[in-house]
Amino acid sequence: MAGGSAIRGSRVGAGPMGEAERGESIARFRVSYWCANGHETKPSFAEDGTVEVPAEWDCPRCGFPAGQDKNKPPMPMKNEPYKTHLAYVKERRTEAEANKVLDIALKKLRGDD
Template sequence: MADRSLRGTGLGSKSFEDEGGVEFAARQELGFDCPRGHHFTKTFAVEAELPTEWECPRCGAESLRSDGVRGEAKETKPVRTHWDMLLERRSIAELEELLSERLTLLRAGELRPMEIHKPQTTRRRSA
Protein backbone atom coordinates (compact mmCIF):
# COMPACT_ATOMS: atom_id res chain seq x y z
CA MET A 1 0.00 0.00 0.00
CA ALA A 2 2.92 2.36 0.69
CA ASP A 3 4.08 1.78 -2.89
CA ARG A 4 0.97 3.37 -4.32
CA SER A 5 1.10 6.52 -2.22
CA LEU A 6 4.62 7.40 -3.48
CA ARG A 7 4.13 6.49 -7.12
CA GLY A 8 4.84 9.35 -9.53
CA THR A 9 6.39 11.78 -7.03
CA GLY A 10 9.92 11.48 -8.49
CA LEU A 11 11.69 10.42 -5.33
CA GLY A 12 15.23 11.73 -5.11
CA SER A 13 14.64 14.58 -7.52
CA LYS A 14 12.19 16.73 -5.57
CA SER A 15 12.32 18.08 -2.08
CA PHE A 16 9.17 18.53 -0.07
CA GLU A 17 11.01 20.68 2.45
CA ASP A 18 9.74 24.20 2.99
CA GLU A 19 12.10 27.22 2.91
CA GLY A 20 10.11 29.00 5.61
CA GLY A 21 12.24 30.07 8.58
CA VAL A 22 15.52 29.43 6.80
CA GLU A 23 18.06 32.26 7.01
CA PHE A 24 20.42 32.36 4.07
CA ALA A 25 24.04 33.46 4.44
CA ALA A 26 24.83 37.06 3.58
CA ARG A 27 25.87 37.35 -0.06
CA GLN A 28 27.57 39.79 -2.37
CA GLU A 29 27.81 39.99 -6.13
CA LEU A 30 31.11 40.51 -7.85
CA GLY A 31 31.42 41.60 -11.49
CA PHE A 32 34.04 40.37 -13.95
CA ASP A 33 35.09 41.78 -17.34
CA CYS A 34 36.36 39.51 -20.10
CA PRO A 35 39.09 40.76 -22.49
CA ARG A 36 36.65 39.96 -25.34
CA GLY A 37 34.04 42.40 -24.00
CA HIS A 38 31.82 40.02 -22.02
CA HIS A 39 30.63 41.10 -18.56
CA PHE A 40 29.19 38.71 -15.97
CA THR A 41 28.60 38.55 -12.21
CA LYS A 42 29.09 35.80 -9.66
CA THR A 43 27.59 35.56 -6.17
CA PHE A 44 29.85 34.93 -3.17
CA ALA A 45 29.33 34.75 0.58
CA VAL A 46 30.29 37.94 2.42
CA GLU A 47 32.97 36.16 4.46
CA ALA A 48 34.46 34.35 1.42
CA GLU A 49 37.88 35.25 0.05
CA LEU A 50 37.14 36.94 -3.27
CA PRO A 51 39.05 35.81 -6.39
CA THR A 52 40.76 38.32 -8.65
CA GLU A 53 40.24 36.23 -11.82
CA TRP A 54 37.43 34.01 -13.09
CA GLU A 55 36.94 32.03 -16.27
CA CYS A 56 34.47 33.66 -18.67
CA PRO A 57 31.38 31.41 -19.05
CA ARG A 58 30.98 32.41 -22.72
CA CYS A 59 34.48 32.11 -24.19
CA GLY A 60 36.66 30.60 -21.43
CA ALA A 61 39.12 33.52 -21.27
CA GLU A 62 40.55 34.72 -17.94
CA SER A 63 38.36 37.62 -16.78
CA LEU A 64 39.44 40.28 -14.29
CA ARG A 65 37.35 41.90 -11.58
CA SER A 66 35.32 44.94 -12.64
CA ASP A 67 36.23 46.91 -9.48
CA GLY A 68 39.90 47.01 -10.53
CA VAL A 69 41.33 44.82 -7.76
CA ARG A 70 44.28 42.82 -9.11
CA GLY A 71 46.00 39.83 -7.57
CA GLU A 72 49.61 39.80 -6.45
CA ALA A 73 52.07 38.47 -8.99
CA LYS A 74 53.25 35.01 -8.03
CA GLU A 75 56.97 34.43 -7.73
CA THR A 76 58.06 31.98 -10.38
CA LYS A 77 61.01 29.68 -9.90
CA PRO A 78 63.56 29.35 -12.68
CA VAL A 79 63.45 26.04 -14.53
CA ARG A 80 65.95 23.51 -13.17
CA THR A 81 67.72 21.65 -15.94
CA HIS A 82 69.56 18.34 -15.68
CA TRP A 83 72.82 20.26 -15.77
CA ASP A 84 71.75 22.39 -12.77
CA MET A 85 70.87 19.28 -10.78
CA LEU A 86 74.18 17.65 -11.71
CA LEU A 87 76.10 20.72 -10.55
CA GLU A 88 74.30 20.49 -7.19
CA ARG A 89 75.88 17.07 -6.66
CA ARG A 90 79.32 17.48 -8.23
CA SER A 91 81.80 20.22 -9.05
CA ILE A 92 83.24 20.87 -12.53
CA ALA A 93 86.60 19.44 -11.41
CA GLU A 94 84.94 16.19 -10.26
CA LEU A 95 83.05 15.90 -13.53
CA GLU A 96 86.20 16.40 -15.58
CA GLU A 97 87.99 13.73 -13.53
CA LEU A 98 85.13 11.24 -14.05
CA LEU A 99 85.08 11.96 -17.76
CA SER A 100 88.81 11.37 -18.14
CA GLU A 101 88.57 8.07 -16.18
CA ARG A 102 85.72 6.82 -18.36
CA LEU A 103 87.46 7.86 -21.59
CA THR A 104 90.61 6.03 -20.48
CA LEU A 105 88.60 2.85 -19.76
CA LEU A 106 86.76 3.15 -23.07
CA ARG A 107 89.97 3.63 -25.08
CA ALA A 108 91.62 0.69 -23.28
CA GLY A 109 88.72 -1.57 -24.29
CA GLU A 110 87.67 -2.27 -20.69
CA LEU A 111 84.43 -0.35 -21.15
CA ARG A 112 82.11 -0.62 -24.12
CA PRO A 113 79.55 1.91 -25.35
CA MET A 114 76.06 1.56 -23.87
CA GLU A 115 74.37 0.24 -27.03
CA ILE A 116 76.67 -2.81 -26.93
CA HIS A 117 75.69 -3.52 -23.31
CA LYS A 118 72.11 -4.41 -24.20
CA PRO A 119 71.38 -7.96 -23.05
CA GLN A 120 70.90 -10.45 -25.81
CA THR A 121 67.80 -12.52 -25.44
CA THR A 122 67.59 -15.98 -26.93
CA ARG A 123 64.23 -17.45 -27.59
CA ARG A 124 63.69 -21.13 -27.11
CA ARG A 125 61.16 -22.84 -29.22
CA SER A 126 58.88 -25.20 -27.47
CA ALA A 127 58.55 -28.60 -29.12
Protein backbone atom coordinates (compact mmCIF):
# COMPACT_ATOMS: atom_id res chain seq x y z
CA MET A 1 0.00 0.00 0.00
CA ALA A 2 2.22 2.75 -1.30
CA GLY A 3 1.30 6.39 -1.27
CA GLY A 4 -0.21 6.54 2.23
CA SER A 5 -1.13 9.85 3.74
CA ALA A 6 1.19 11.41 6.29
CA ILE A 7 -1.72 12.94 8.20
CA ARG A 8 -3.76 9.76 8.60
CA GLY A 9 -5.65 9.73 11.92
CA SER A 10 -5.47 13.49 12.30
CA ARG A 11 -8.15 16.18 11.91
CA VAL A 12 -7.91 19.35 9.90
CA GLY A 13 -6.63 22.13 12.14
CA ALA A 14 -5.19 19.75 14.70
CA GLY A 15 -1.78 20.72 15.92
CA PRO A 16 0.48 20.02 18.83
CA MET A 17 -1.09 20.79 22.19
CA GLY A 18 1.36 22.65 24.32
CA GLU A 19 1.58 25.19 27.12
CA ALA A 20 0.74 28.02 24.69
CA GLU A 21 -2.73 26.64 23.98
CA ARG A 22 -3.60 25.17 27.38
CA GLY A 23 -2.07 27.85 29.57
CA GLU A 24 0.47 27.49 32.32
CA SER A 25 0.20 24.39 34.45
CA ILE A 26 -0.09 24.99 38.17
CA ALA A 27 2.55 23.82 40.65
CA ARG A 28 1.62 20.54 42.30
CA PHE A 29 2.79 18.38 45.20
CA ARG A 30 2.23 14.71 46.00
CA VAL A 31 0.99 13.17 49.26
CA SER A 32 1.59 9.51 50.15
CA TYR A 33 -1.29 7.41 51.47
CA TRP A 34 -1.08 3.78 52.69
CA CYS A 35 -3.91 1.26 53.06
CA ALA A 36 -4.15 -1.74 55.42
CA ASN A 37 -2.78 -3.99 52.64
CA GLY A 38 0.41 -1.91 52.44
CA HIS A 39 -0.35 -0.32 49.07
CA GLU A 40 0.95 3.22 48.57
CA THR A 41 -0.79 5.78 46.39
CA LYS A 42 0.42 9.30 45.69
CA PRO A 43 -2.29 11.67 44.41
CA SER A 44 -1.17 15.17 43.49
CA PHE A 45 -2.68 18.40 44.77
CA ALA A 46 -2.36 22.03 43.68
CA GLU A 47 0.13 24.08 45.68
CA ASP A 48 -2.02 27.21 45.54
CA GLY A 49 -4.07 25.99 48.52
CA THR A 50 -7.45 25.90 46.74
CA VAL A 51 -7.98 22.28 47.80
CA GLU A 52 -7.61 20.92 51.32
CA VAL A 53 -5.63 17.67 51.47
CA PRO A 54 -7.98 14.95 52.77
CA ALA A 55 -7.02 12.80 55.76
CA GLU A 56 -8.03 9.62 53.91
CA TRP A 57 -7.93 8.50 50.28
CA ASP A 58 -9.39 5.37 48.65
CA CYS A 59 -6.72 2.89 47.55
CA PRO A 60 -7.01 2.41 43.76
CA ARG A 61 -5.69 -1.17 44.00
CA CYS A 62 -7.93 -2.72 46.68
CA GLY A 63 -10.54 -0.04 47.52
CA PHE A 64 -9.64 0.10 51.22
CA PRO A 65 -9.33 3.51 52.88
CA ALA A 66 -5.74 4.80 52.99
CA GLY A 67 -4.20 7.23 55.46
CA GLN A 68 -1.04 9.31 55.64
CA ASP A 69 0.47 7.32 58.55
CA LYS A 70 2.22 4.27 57.07
CA ASN A 71 2.40 2.50 60.45
CA LYS A 72 -1.29 3.02 61.33
CA PRO A 73 -3.41 2.86 58.16
CA PRO A 74 -7.20 3.13 58.64
CA MET A 75 -9.04 -0.15 58.89
CA PRO A 76 -11.67 -0.99 56.26
CA MET A 77 -15.30 -0.59 57.21
CA LYS A 78 -17.23 -3.73 58.00
CA ASN A 79 -20.05 -4.41 55.58
CA GLU A 80 -23.12 -5.75 57.31
CA PRO A 81 -25.00 -8.44 55.44
CA TYR A 82 -28.36 -7.60 53.89
CA LYS A 83 -31.23 -7.79 56.37
CA THR A 84 -34.80 -8.56 55.45
CA HIS A 85 -37.72 -6.44 56.61
CA LEU A 86 -38.63 -9.20 59.05
CA ALA A 87 -35.15 -9.09 60.61
CA TYR A 88 -35.52 -5.35 61.25
CA VAL A 89 -38.98 -5.87 62.76
CA LYS A 90 -37.62 -8.58 65.06
CA GLU A 91 -34.94 -6.17 66.28
CA ARG A 92 -37.61 -3.65 67.32
CA ARG A 93 -40.21 -6.01 68.88
CA THR A 94 -40.24 -8.99 71.20
CA GLU A 95 -42.21 -12.13 70.34
CA ALA A 96 -44.94 -11.13 72.83
CA GLU A 97 -45.27 -7.64 71.30
CA ALA A 98 -45.47 -9.14 67.82
CA ASN A 99 -48.26 -11.52 68.88
CA LYS A 100 -50.19 -8.64 70.46
CA VAL A 101 -49.94 -6.54 67.28
CA LEU A 102 -50.97 -9.56 65.18
CA ASP A 103 -54.03 -10.20 67.39
CA ILE A 104 -55.13 -6.56 67.08
CA ALA A 105 -54.74 -6.68 63.29
CA LEU A 106 -56.67 -9.97 63.00
CA LYS A 107 -59.51 -8.60 65.14
CA LYS A 108 -59.75 -5.57 62.84
CA LEU A 109 -59.88 -7.80 59.77
CA ARG A 110 -62.59 -10.02 61.27
CA GLY A 111 -64.61 -7.03 62.46
CA ASP A 112 -64.43 -8.05 66.12
CA ASP A 113 -63.91 -4.43 67.24
